Amino acid sequence: MKSLLLPIADSHSASGVELEALVGKLFRYYPALYGFSVQPTLAVSDHRNAFAVKDDLFLAHVEFNPWADREPPEQMLGYIAKALLELIDECPDADELLRGRTFARELH
Numbered sequence: 527m528k529s530l531l532l533p534i535a536d537s538h539s540a541s542g543v544e545l546e547a548l549v550g551k552l553f554r555y556y557p558a559l560y561g562f563s564v565q566p567t568l569a570v571s572d573h574r575n576a577f578a579v580k581d582d583l584f585l586a587h588v589e590f591n592p593w594a595d596r597e598p599p600e601q602m603l604g605y606i607a608k609a610l611l612e613l614i615d616e617c618p619d620a621d622e623l624l625r626g627r628t629f630a631r632e633l634h
Contacts, residue, residue, distance in 0.1 A: 541617035548613050549629050556602055558594035561630035563587045564610065577603040579610050583625065 553559055564579065565586045577585040585607050590599060613620045 539619065541613075541620040541623055544613055544617050545620055545623050548609060552606060552609060553629075553631050556590075556606075558591040559602070559606075559631065560589040560591060561587070561628065562589070562606065563628040564624040564626070566625055577607050579607045579624075580614065583610075583614075583621065585610065587628070 563586050565584050567582045567584065577588070579585055585603060588599075588603060588606070590602070610624060614624070
């Protein structure tokens with residue numbers, strides 16, 4: 527399995543390259559992770575099923591393999607959100623690259 531990294535707008539920018547690397551790393555580190563989206567506050571319909579990355583950005587629609595041995599989902603969500611926030615802190619324009627995107631693992 528490998529992660530499906532759809533072309534990111536301006537993937538030649540430092541933020542685009544860093545985002546592709548981070549998403550690939552997340553899918554390698556969490557083999558049970560199927561996919562997730564990053565949504566602005568207004569696009570999140572159910573805040574109970576979303577994890578805040580920062581005030582106006584949420585990790586949502588996170589899907590895991592239910593049969594895989596793994597860390598507790600809440601702990602994985604925290605790690606993923608922290609990694610995304612660190613990317614935004616390092617590359618501020620990554621915020622716009624993340625907003626409204628869905629990332630999914632490619633299955634063969």
